[in-house]
Amino acid sequence: MTPRSPLRRSRRPAVLCAAAVATVLAASACSTGEGDLAGEDAGSTEEARLSITPEDGADEIRPNEPITVTAESGKITDVTVEQAGGSGESLPMTGTLNGDENEWVSDWTLVPGADVVVTATAENGAGEATEVVSEFTTLEATEGQRLEFKADTPAQQMLTEGPVGVGMPIIIDFDMPVENREQVEAAMEVTSEKPAQGAWNWFGDKQAVFRTEEYWEPDQKVTVDLHLAGVEASDGVYGIEDTSIEFEVGRSQITDIDEDEHQMVVESDGETVKEFPVSLGMATTRAYTTTSGVHLTMGKFTNFRMSNDTMGVPKDSPEWYEEYVAHAVQISNSGEFLHTADWNYQLGEANTSHGCVNMSVEDSAWFYENSLPGDPVVITGTDRELEVDNGWGFWQRGWEDWVAESATGEADDTGEAGAPGSPHVAE
Structure with missing residues (x-):
């Protein structure tokens, strides 16, 4: 799977609306006359100023705390997040940039016990760049309190060994109970070549099942990115590793x-x-x-x-x-x-x-x-x-009830990046 740019806009509605509003404002500013343009030029040489949370040197940050980059002046042009060490592998970190391009928030949680380096760049009106770096460590996951995805189940083997039918569910089994279902759902990203509406339901406290509103469109690939590293499944229990699953939907x-x-x-x-x-x-x-x-x-x-x-x-x-x-x-x-x-x-x-x-x-x-x-x-x-x-009688639950039974209560558009809700620490 090709990594996405870290400066993307997610499917979250508020962010998309903010981007649209910013475009309208920019168009209006260009037609307000010489006085406004002179004011803009006058401030363009001010150095861009950035701040990063967690701050540089912080230790034992909870892995489900979001990374936030704020530009007090200027516009954010790049954010990269590097994670080294820790208890497991991670998928590339992406984030959501707001419409004013002065705040970036990480989409996913961090690997427990990792050394994290966040590098952010912003530019002022003259195109001059300012770079800020924050280095910190995350809290380790306690032995015996580490959530893991079970990849060796019969359902997983059938999903990944060859083409599947158009009714195929995505069944994710965990090795420990999940209490914070909304955060875990929000960490599981489903994308498909042919867009569909889908949602997760839970069957017991260790199994999450994703199905679409209608059957999958045939002859396409589907990707499931489990951004589980750092998600707090229950009090003090953290996911330790990200996993990517790809499968093929065959004929109908x-x-x-x-x-x-x-x-x-x-x-x-x-x-x-x-x-x-x-x-x-x-x-x-x-x-x-x-x-x-x-x-x-x-x-x-x-x-x-x-x-x-x-x-x-x-x-x-x-x-x-x-x-x-x-x-x-x-x-x-x-x-x-x-x-x-x-x-x-x-x-x-x-x-x-x-x-x-x-x-x-x-x-x-x-x-x-x-x-x-x-x-x-x-x-x-x-x-x-x-x-x-x-068995796999999941289509017996009507679509409205299926969405209502999900922890986020929202349908997921598999044609766009991201997932409903937030995997970060609950407010």
Whole structure:
């Protein structure tokens, strides 16, 4: 990912408005006459004056304190932040310059236990530069109180190992509980080649999930920059390292399954490519009822063992069963798969399964080969709704509720840099 200029303007609305106002004022000043221009020239030789917070020589600064550069005269032209040592790596530091170009504030937090050098430059009206440097250190993260992102989860592996489907969520798991969710959300920056509206929700105190308002646009790259170094996840617990994740969204494949019709229709990029006869849950019990709603394909398996002992049915029970199936694609955490059922002779005619979607040998092999993680599978017609926290059932929560459930309460435009809210210390 190409580093952004440190003198950028973020997506934060107040900053963008300030920039627009500054442009109007500048245009007006150019047309006010000779007297105003003479006054401007008279002050143009005054040396630009700068101040930096934290101040030079400061020690054990909390890493979630913002860096602020202020020009008491002149305009800020450059700010660089260098971090050395500390407990982890950091992404390039960017900041937001206000419309008057006399205040710059860092966008992200600092690496704990680092030696930080901030170099700022401002120019007066004559173009003469003044440079100020502040060197300080940040507080170290205490052993046992260091928040880390878990990169070895199955969801992360599926996200980064190849193309994913248009419904794919971004699932971030942490090794410690997060109490300051607003600050942590604001430190997680999502950008995509094709802009979308998205937001984070939390499932438990260690997992944050990002999804968009509509499915991802197909055939694009998405970048997730986790600016976690220095974020205070809870009292005295700091993130120690930044991480960048990039993944590719592939073609759009959406599967619709009608319980009443016993049919499954697969569309790829808006065109119907396959229609299959299927058999859903027999619905004699809640466990044997297929869930309705927007599912996402998860894991894929071959020669997969299917048994209801995972639901607590003992082997000596007359209801116990065990089968090994050639192909299985998981769509929930409650035992639902689209899988081979060469014993089922009522495909397309009746619902006789224990809750899964039964398919023929040939059809299940095709679906296995042509599925990506995060492909939507929409099931309709049953009286059991998929829960939002059952597998990747995140699309079951309506968009307005999804945004309301985020810690910042704001949607995130993935076409612009930055993130809603602030990762810095709460006021």
